[in-house]
Every structure is written in structure tokens, then in C-alpha cells.
Amino acid sequence: MNSPQKEAAKIIKLAYKNGGSINLSVLKFTNNKDKIASEVTHILSAYGYMTSNAVDSNFGWEIYKLSEKGMELAKKGIFNENPENIISTRYIALFALVAFIITFIIISAIS
16 A cells, blocks of 8 residues: 555545545645645545645645545545555446446347
8 A cells, every 4th residue: 555545545534524625734744745745636536626725835725625426435434445445446346337338238239
């Protein structure tokens, strides 16, 4: 498990516990903030969005808000799992969708 995934899971859990949003100023990053911010932001964008009220924000955002999808997944406890599973779960879901479509096409062709 790499550090950006840990940081993203931590932010998502904190946002969920805080009613769906978290201010960046309350977070403590474990590694280089500039490197972590871009990698963490990429992961976070799948489950919510970042906003900023400050023009001089070092990260380009200062408040993270969970989307409905992010809130639902956090409610189910997915972010309590290994963060690597979050990404692999997406690939499994995509594979299942492709398999369903192929099966549907084959059954339609046979009928």
C-alpha cells in the first residue's frame, strides 16, 4: 500500500465522519506535500471534489467534499479496507460489465 492511497483513504474517512467534507488545514500529511497533493487529488477526485476559497492555496484546494458515491462507499466501510482494493474493485466492476455485455450479445445472436 503506497502513501498516496493511505492519505486518500484517511481524507475520505475523515470527511465522512465530519458530515461529508473536510478542511485541508486539519490534515497532517506524512510525506512531501507537493508530491502527495497531486497523487492524492487524483484518487480523491473519484469520490468527491475539491473547492477553494483562498486564492493562495498551496494545493489549489482547501476543502474536500464527498460526492454521493463517496458518501455511500464510505458508509459501507470500503475505505476501511486496504486502499489498493479500492482501485482493484473498479477493474473488477469494469470486467463484470464487459462480461455481461458480451454474454448479452452472444445470447441475442443465438436467439
